[in-house]
Amino acid sequence: MEAEAMGQGETLSRHRAALLDYAARRGLEIGAVYEEIISGESIDARPKMKQLLREVEQGRWAGVLCMDIDRLARGNSADQARVSNTFRISGTLIITPSKVYDQSRESDEEYVDFELFMARREYKAISRRIMRGRIASVKEGHFIGSTPPYGYDKVKVERGRGFTLSPNSESDTVKQIYSMCISGMGCNAIARRLDMMGIEPRKGSSWSGASIKDILRNPVYCGKIRWQYRKEEKSVADGIVTTYRRENPDCIIAQGLHPALISEEEFDRAQQFLNSRRIPHKKENTELRNPLSGLVYCGMCGSMMTRLGTGGRNHSDTLRCPNRNCSNVSAKLELVESALAEGVARWLNDCRVNVSRKPAADTAKAERTAADKVRAELAKLDGQREKIYSFLEQGVYSAGEFRERMESLEKRRTQLSVNLRQAEQAVSEAEGDRQLYAQIIPSVERVMDIYAQSTPEEKNRLLKTIISRAEYIKTERNTRANADRCNFTLNVTPLFPEIKTGAE
DSSP, X not given: OBOOSSSHHHHHHHHHHHHHHHHHHHTOXXXXXXXXXXXXXXXXXXXXXXXXXXXXXXXXXXXXXXXXXXXXXXXXHHHHHHHHHHHHHHTOEEEOSSOEEOTTSHHHHHHHHHHHHHHHHHHHHHHHHHHHHHHHHHHTTXXXXXXXXXXXXXXXXXXXXXXXXXEOTTHHHHHHHHHHHHTTOOHHHHHHHHHHTTOOOSSSSSOOHHHHHHHHHOGGGGTEEEESSXXXXXXXXXXXXXXXXEEOTTOEEEEOSSOOSSOHHHHHHHHHHHHHTOOOOOOSOOOOOOTTTTTEEETTTOOBOEEEOSBTTBOSOEEEOOOTTOOOOOXXXXXXXXXXXXXXXXXXHHHHHHHXXXXXXXXXXXXXXXXXXXXXXXXXXXXXXXXXXXXXXXTSSOHHHHHHHHHHHHHHHHHHHHHHHHHHHHHHHHHHHHHHHHHHHHHHHHHHHHHTTSOHHHHHHHHTTTEEEEEEEOOSOOOGGGTTOOOEEEEEEESSSOOOEEEO
16 A cells, blocks of 8 residues: 555555455455555665565465555556566456456456556656646745754744744754854864754754754755755666765755845855865776775664775774764774675585585475465364354354354464465475575675675675675774784675674
8 A cells, every 4th residue: 555645644544444344345364464655656665565576476465455556556667567567477466446457367467557557647747746836835935845954843834825944942053053164163073062062963962064064055044945955866777776866056946934044144154164175076086995885884873884095094994984973993994804705605605504404395395284284274164164154054053152153263264374374485485495595606606706806896896796784893992913803793684695794
């Protein structure tokens, strides 16, 4: 289920109630409920939908119940084809209150494709209307964001429609930030000063230079409304669509309805100061020098770990947390890289051992036996149900006894149905184990064979084919005598079965 852009929670509740009522009236057994408020253009932006498609691919469900077929996909033709093919190949029904779609029938297959195509057109039309309305509202000076900027509260416009901003107790801090900037203090220095003064940000316990810079760059504080400052853009690489946000120099800036906290002159002076301290990025050398770039995150604060090159007192490349308020201790980059490679090697060896010691066929056989026992129990319950009806007709059971016996039987049947689904899932997983390892092991072996001879950029690409992310924690600093001691922990999340490694 997916809610529309407006009234999301209310729409979700109405849809849930309607679908559960429909299932009860039709005698449909609900195995799981997937609720998703996200109104995403792409399936990749909808985690619940991705989970549902995986389970449909595995043949876990006989049918999927939704309000309308367009709730499954409003994305591009590739998303529509993905949904249609997944349900068609698995033989899973698409059930709506108005129609049941069985794509084994040619007419239903064509109808599904047509409905998904029309849903895409409707989604585009709705998006255009919403966009026009937002632009008009911004140009009228309304605040249309969900979260008000620091120093303001979001309030309804008096005797009118829409929202505007009203200064709150944080506004004095905003004025102090601009005053310190104009007097020559940098963003990090301002952040430290606010922490020393005991002033807390809206989120978190301490200020950062980035949050100070965001406040100083936002024209909302001189009475303006800014929209689409960070515009969403997309790029395609190897068939994968990546969405990112970058500063938009052509963003909309309009005179707001809210009161300003600083003058336009003060805002301009702050911009001049920030621009004078701006260090342009060097583009001459774009070669990646950190093989762990984008992979290792701080296990304490969640920040992405960065590489600090050599220079000054730093005699070797270091992996560090960029958060100045985080107590995670840095380590030599080569030590972390080596620990990561050793962890992958250990995982690879464990895979080989598991394949040799635990044949998937034996496991699958045991799981099938368990599933057959559950099916036999369900068949026995069906026979008991017939007897209960027979006893009612013969007058052996009163109406009260009949209801009591049926309730007990249905509870047992529901539990067995859940057990059967779990057993069938276990069978599917056991049968897929050997095939999965047969695919994974050669892939990881190829990575490890060529890793040592690769450049940092090539190493980074190789690691990203087998690793999703890693979390690094180190609490004790090394001395010169034990500078190469690996006294850190590295927990790695793979793109396939779990890898965990620790260096102590």
